[in-house]
Amino acid sequence: MKIGFIGVGHMGGPMCHNIIKKSGHEVTVFDLSHAAIEACVELGAKGSDSVAELAANSDVIFTSLPMPKDVETVALGAGGIGENAKSGTIYIDLSTNSPTVIRKVAAELEKKGITTIDAPVSGGVIGATKGTIAIMVGGDKSTYEKCLPLFESFGENISHLGELGCGCIAKIVNNMIAFCNMAAGAEGLLLGVAAGIDPSALNQVIRNSSGNSMGYRGVAYTTLKGDWTPSFALDLAYKDMHLALELADELSIPLSISPQVHNLMRMARGMGYGKDDATAMIRVYEETMKIEIRK
Ligand code: NAD
Secondary structure (H helix, E strand, O other), X not given: OEEEEEOOXXXXXXXHHHHHHHOOOEEEEEOOOHHHHHHHHOOOOEXXXXXXXXXXXXXXXXXXXXXXXXXXXXXXXXXXXXXXXXXXXXXXXXXXXXXXXHHHHHHHHHOOOOEEEEOOEEOHHHHHHHOOEEEEEEOOHHHHHHHHHXXXXXXXXXXXXXXXXXXXXXXXXXXXXXXXXXXXXXXXXXXXXXXOOOHHHHHHHHHOOOOOOHHHHHHHHHHHHOOOOOOOEHHHHHHHHHHHHHHHHHHOOOOOHHHHHHHHHHHHHHOOOOOOEHHHHHHHHHHHHOOOOOO
16 A cells, blocks of 8 residues: 655654554655655655655655645645545644545545545654554544554554544544633743742652643643743644633533633744744733743
């Protein structure tokens, strides 16, 4: 089988590296960054000059792209997958995407005989690198089963959740919860330190107590070090939270905590932290209160 992979950044890069090393299939990659392509070529992949060339020569095409509009452009735009992939191609979007957008993409690609499944992932760069990432799949079950060995080459905890878009829904809900935990962690750290407790001691206690969560650990880790080098950019987290609010709007589902966290992310982006790690949302509190929470 010929595999094409478009978007080999923080997440797509390590996932693609595992496919190259473990799947036993020929892999071709395309990215706007030449360096990102080169890292895959060094492991045995072929580099491609365009989406069009990659799509025309692949049986299965993966994308791992930042925004829903990027997926739409690569899939449906000029020179994209729809124009170039042959009938019978399987298209798998690993991005955290809007269920509405992936359904629109799938409907257009179906007219060309291309089957789409959504398969967003969770576990961060560490999980992507170790090949332990969780994969949440929506779409045709038999296509999912056909692709399972491929998923197993770069992930664990692989679930088929239902019709197309269900992977995106699960992922959006997961991230909404994670970012609320992160924001609560930021507030907790601020309150504890303002009240006079040593940040490292407080962190140790929370890690062993009921306040612990992955979101909490993330914000505590970067903040105590004072280093928000992105492994998951705040701009992408903001996009995910936006997708959750958009879904709630479509369904008239009330959300009260998530919009506040979305707003906190807006403030952090306004203060210039959009390209930093998502945990840089704590900088809003630190700067407003003139309190630094460090080891
Ligand atoms: P990233 O910005 O590091 O990587 C995206 C890559 O796509 C970049 O290398 C970029 O050059 C490339 N790209 C953008 N537009 C392109 C185009 N038109 N054609 C070809 N390449 C293009 O982002 P990331 O952190 O790897 O995130 C990718 C997706 O995975 C996002 O949807 C994100 O929400 C999701 N995600 C990220 C994480 C994380 O921890 N970083 C975890 C789970 C899911």
